[in-house]
Amino acid sequence: MTAAYRTQVVGAALLDDARRPTAFLAAQRTYPEELRGLWEFPGGKQEPHESCEQALVRECAEELGVDVELLTEVPGPHAQGWPLKDTAAMRVWTAVASCGEPLPVVGEDHLAVRWLPLDDPAAALALPWIPADLPIVHALLDHLAR
Template sequence: MTAQLVVAAALVDDLTRPTRLLAARRSAPPALAGQWEFPGGKVEPEEDPVTALRRELREELGVGIQLGQQIAGPREGRWPLSVPGLTLVLWWAVPLGEPRPLEDHDALRWLARGQLSAVPWLASNAPMVEAVRASLEP
């Protein structure tokens, strides 16, 4: 079985000197509702991962993005997820426009480095949050 690829963005205020990260609160499915995550979603068959990321952020938040570097995870550059067979590729990005919770989320929140622990992140996103925390300016 081939692993299903998920893409997500660490949306920040600046790619060079980021000070804030955008967190998105899940509204569905019920088991995940109320937990916070990096916005993104599954790559469709025959879809390029970057194209999928741009599509997901338009659908979920109504924004385009300025794409930055990939944030390498521990499994061949990818991040493991709690669902078996799913791995995630995470990129730095800056939203082009004002993000709004349109699909799969009911709230968005900009968090400074010291505020990242203020929301309950999905367990599978916690290691990614720590990787991002190290790169945010105080």
């Protein structure tokens, strides 16, 4: 039996189009100081009263100011997704902004947001990612290439 992580984190690989995506969104962390300036998938912690999917929809609304439609999960190596540290793991879904939504906004959680082209994976991989998110970037690129 695989041990459970105490903290469940959720992240969105927000795509520019559900049928023929050409880019995904990355967000640059504001805090904590040791992660400031590094890139990540937008998202956050699941609250006890919500599912992972509900948490991700809520986090995208709070952080980016957009309502999202979740598409498919990017499977991780653990039942709870991608291990981040000894106590936390993150599940990641591809998603798109609901019809008519504005472009994502930069809120207090991020210094910047950037669309990364899928036809240039090297550009996405060249960003200084939070170390725990980098394997997820590789998996996302493989997931979308299929």
